[in-house]
Amino acid sequence: MSIELPPRHILRGVIGNWRRVLSVLLLTGILVAGYRPMFLSFLVGRIPKRPAPIDGIDRRPLRERADSTPPDLLQFLQSVRAQTNKRDTIGLVLPPPFGGFSYVYWRGSYVLAGRTVLLPPSVRSICGARTVATWRDPFTCEGQAVAWEGSGGRLLRSVN
Amino acid sequence: LIATLAALAVAAIIGFPFVRAIDRTSNRLFAIGCSLLVGCGVIALDLFALSALDLAWLRGSVAVSLALVVSVALVVSSRKARATPPSSEKLPYTPGAAIFDLATLLTILGHAVYATWTPQREWDYFGIWGLKARTFFEVSGIDWHFLHTNISHPDYPLLVPFLLDYLAIARGAWDERWSGLLFTALCAAVILVARGLLAEELRSHRWAAAGALVMACPTLNVWIGLGEAAVMAYGCAGILSIRHGIRTARPQLIRLGAILIGFSAWSKNEGLALIAITCAVTFLVAPRDSWRMMIESLWPALAIPSIWLVTRALLTLPTDFLTGPVLGRVIAHLRDFRTVAGAFLRYPPDQPWLWLALIISILICWREAITTERFLTLVAGLQLAVLAGQSLATPWDIRAHIQLSWNRLPHQIAPALVFLAIVLLMPRLGGAASRRLPPGEPGTVMTPSS
Numbered sequence: 001m002s003i004e005l006p007p008r009h010i011l012r013g014v015i016g017n018w019r020r021v022l023s024v025l026l027l028t029g030i031l032v033a034g035y036r037p038m039f040l041s042f043l044v045g046r047i048p049k050r051p052a053p054i055d056g057i058d059r060r061p062l063r064e065r066a067d068s069t070p071p072d073l074l075q076f077l078q079s080v081r082a083q084t085n086k087r088d089t090i091g092l093v094l095p096p097p098f099g100g101f102s103y104v105y106w107r108g109s110y111v112l113a114g115r116t117v118l119l120p121p122s123v124r125s126i127c128g129a130r131t132v133a134t135w136r137d138p139f140t141c142e143g144q145a146v147a148w149e150g151s152g153g154r155l156l157r158s159v160n
Numbered sequence: 161l162i163a164t165l166a167a168l169a170v171a172a173i174i175g176f177p178f179v180r181a182i183d184r185t186s187n188r189l190f191a192i193g194c195s196l197l198v199g200c201g202v203i204a205l206d207l208f209a210l211s212a213l214d215l216a217w218l219r220g221s222v223a224v225s226l227a228l229v230v231s232v233a234l235v236v237s238s239r240k241a242r243a244t245p246p247s248s249e250k251l252p253y254t255p256g257a258a259i260f261d262l263a264t265l266l267t268i269l270g271h272a273v274y275a276t277w278t279p280q281r282e283w284d285y286f287g288i289w290g291l292k293a294r295t296f297f298e299v300s301g302i303d304w305h306f307l308h309t310n311i312s313h314p315d316y317p318l319l320v321p322f323l324l325d326y327l328a329i330a331r332g333a334w335d336e337r338w339s340g341l342l343f344t345a346l347c348a349a350v351i352l353v354a355r356g357l358l359a360e361e362l363r364s365h366r367w368a369a370a371g372a373l374v375m376a377c378p379t380l381n382v383w384i385g386l387g388e389a390a391v392m393a394y395g396c397a398g399i400l401s402i403r404h405g406i407r408t409a410r411p412q413l414i415r416l417g418a419i420l421i422g423f424s425a426w427s428k429n430e431g432l433a434l435i436a437i438t439c440a441v442t443f444l445v446a447p448r449d450s451w452r453m454m455i456e457s458l459w460p461a462l463a464i465p466s467i468w469l470v471t472r473a474l475l476t477l478p479t480d481f482l483t484g485p486v487l488g489r490v491i492a493h494l495r496d497f498r499t500v501a502g503a504f505l506r507y508p509p510d511q512p513w514l515w516l517a518l519i520i521s522i523l524i525c526w527r528e529a530i531t532t533e534r535f536l537t538l539v540a541g542l543q544l545a546v547l548a549g550q551s552l553a554t555p556w557d558i559r560a561h562i563q564l565s566w567n568r569l570p571h572q573i574a575p576a577l578v579f580l581a582i583v584l585l586m587p588r589l590g591g592a593a594s595r596r597l598p599p600g601e602p603g604t605v606m607t608p609s610s
Contacts, residue, residue: 023588026521027374030581033513034378039270047277059507059567061382062281063274086298106287106312113291114298119311 038064056103069104073135076151077111080133083148083155086114091126093134108133132156161276164338167330168196168345174226175199177233182419183412184240187248190356190401193349194416197397200346201423201464202229204322208467211302217329218300248360260369264355264376268348271380275340285385287312290336293321297328307475314477317468319426320387340384346393347380353397354379354579357404362586371582378514379575383568387428394424395434395543396575398461402438403536405457406446414442414457422464429479430572433546434539435461441538481553493552503562504548509570518577525584533580540576547572 051068052058073094084090090112098104100120109117118129126132127141135153144156175195183191206225207217215221280290295306307314323342328334354375358368379396381389398420405413421438424431439458446454493500509515522529522537529537547569554561 019588020590022524023585026517026524027370027582027585027589029517030514030521030578031374033517034374034511034578036377036380036382039267039274039377039380041270042273042277043266043270052281056283057564059510059563061384062283063278063384064382067278067281103283103286106283106291110286110291110294113294 055097069107072151073098073104073153074107074111076133076135076153077108079148079150080108080153080155081112081115084112084115084131087116088131089116089118089129091118091129091132092120093126093132093137093139095135095137098135130158161338161341163331164327164335164341167327168341170330171199171203171326171345172196173199174202174230177230177237178202179416181233181237181240182416183410185246185410185412187246187356187360189352189359193352193356193397194401194420196345196349197353197394197420197423198416200323200326201319201394201419201426202226203326204319204423204426205464205467207322207325208302208318211296214301216300217296217325219329219332222326222329246360248356248363251359251363251365253365257365257369260366260373264351264369264373267373267376267380268344268351271347272341272344274382275344275384276337279336280340280385282383282385288316289320289386290324292316292318293324293328294334296321297325297334304475308477313480314475315429315472315479316387317426317428317431317465319423320390323390343381343384343389346389350379350393350397350575351376353400354575357400358579358582361404361407361583367586367589371579371586374582375575375578378511378571378578381571382510383571386568388568388572390427391424391431391434392572392575394420394427395431395572396579398422398424399434399438399536399539399576400579402442406442406535411453411457414454415460418458418461419464422461425465426468428572429481430543430547430550430569432465433550434543435465437542437546438539441535441542444538445535480555481550484555486553489555490552493554493558496558500552500558500562503559504566507563507566510567511571514574514578515570518574518581521581521585522577525588528584529580533584536576536580536583540573540580543573544570544577 048065050065052062052065054068056062056068080090092105092108092112093099094102094104094108102120105117105120118125126139127144131147132139132141132144133153133155135151141156143159145159146154147157148155172192172195175198176191178198179191179194186194203226206222206229210217210221210225215225280286285291291310291312292307295303302318324339327339327342331338351372355368355372358371359365362368362371379392381392383389398417401413401417401420403417405411405415405417417438421431421435424434439461442454442458443451548566551558551561551565
């Protein structure tokens with residue numbers, strides 16, 4: 001007994017339709033899978049409220065969430081910029097979780113562009129700097145006095 | 161906002177005579193997209209040249225130097241013979257096309273709001289791109305001492321910092337909010353390039369607009385303030401232009417593409433790999449008797465990045481991937497293959513379903529992918545392999561490296577792969593899209609009757 005296949009032109013038509021349907025599905029799939037509804041949310045003014053990780057380490061872009069750096073820390077960095085001059089060398093002392101090569105260290109380096117911000121360092125090298133900016137930290141250096149205070153931080157300068 | 165928009169418009173105006181001096185055969189959408197990209201590239205090179213000549217970046221010096229360069233391009237452009245307008249300029253613009261274009265435009269506007277709703281915030285913006293840009297802006301030029309002594313990827317090319325500086329110079333003050341528009345503009349330029357090429361190739365504005373909508377989101381890069389959007393924009397626009405040039409035997413498009421991929425290497429080091437791959441694949445797919453023409457067309461891809469490579473070598477700026485025993489690291493990571501493969505599986509690229517849909521599309525159309533679309537398939541595939549493979553050379557913890565880079569790196573080439581899927585799938589839909597421009601028939605493009 002032999003199975004009778006439909007005529008070739010019908011088979012071609014069915015296969016052709018399947019190819020077309022599959023192509024439509026795949027193109028729709030690429031559009032849907034690639035679409036970011038977030039853009040439309042922003043367009044209608046929906047702004048993210050959930051804060052980004054405080055350490056700044058995330059696989060997602062940080063701007064998809066609210067800024068988690070304390071506003072007074074940002075204000076402090078801006079004030080330090082205003083209180084210092086180009087080419088100054090500044091030591092930045094921040095408490096955990098902002099210490100070391102942290103997100104806020106780089107953010108501070110950027111805000112203080114034009115000055116040399118010392119690498120997150122030992123206390124000795126920080127105290128070698130003419131200017132030390134310390135935020136919410138009882139840090140002091142011998143031979144340095146408070147030159148300015150505000151936004152929860154202090155600017156220490158060499159007395160000599 | 162107004163100053164930033166005006167500065168971006170000026171960049172496109174600067175680029176236009178350069179694009180027209182090279183190619184007069186393409187449609188307007190393609191030309192506008194390329195103009196913005198080339199204009200931004202010219203501005204970056206201009207700022208570099210001013211600093212190299214020890215001239216400060218002032219509004220006056222930048223404007224005069226750019227006017228000089230543009231006037232040369234205008235002279236060259238005016239000497240070029242008028243070409244027949246491409247057939248795509250005479251295609252009817254239908255309501256269907258308008259709806260798709262409107263949806264794409266809304267998506268781009270959404271990206272513009274996303275890019276500017278808050279000042280720049282990414283870690284790498286503060287640590288690399290924005291830090292360099294702002295430091296240069298402070299001294300009205302490249303701070304060579306900072307470039308030499310900072311630990312924050314000193315070898316990274318400077319196009320993105322230069323463009324941030326250009327916006328600040330135009331505005332007269334540093335800005336970290338509206339500069340986000342630069343990244344939207346670069347991405348939108350690629351969408352325009354693709355929209356123009358699709359209109360020419362599919363010979364239908366409706367299908368081309370639908371294709372541009374499919375491309376929009378994967379092209380609108382979400383990492384604002386970094387080099388990602390720039391390397392993606394120049395790289396993808398470049399290889400799409402070269403592909404079309406090979407397809408339609410138009411060397412001027414290959415040259416334009418070569419200039420664009422040249423600027424991709426000024427955006428991020430991955431652009432260097434893209435240049436090597438594109439040149440190699442071009443010679444692989446091109447007939448032997450056209451090699452001379454290819455060399456004459458592709459040389460800008462090598463000349464443009466060489467300026468930065470020579471500077472980098474003179475300043476001995478270290479590359480962390482190439483410091484220490486590179487081969488030893490690669491072998492050690494390959495020996496620990498299970499860890500590496502596990503990290504790639506655990507930390508997939510952003511939009512994993514998009515990648516799955518792209519892979520399925522290319523596999524289903526594999527025959528066309530390795531024949532008519534051999535160039536794009538090979539370039540995008542090899543570049544993707546390089547982007548994955550570079551993690552093997554990392555001096556840092558490889559799992560952390562994959563975790564924090566593999567979400568965004570593949571998106572540098574994603575628009576090219578989406579374009580590939582579109583040109584593979586759309587002709588199967590029937591209608592206008594199936595009457596796709598056949599490869600290697602330049603006459604069909606050049607004559608209006610076609």
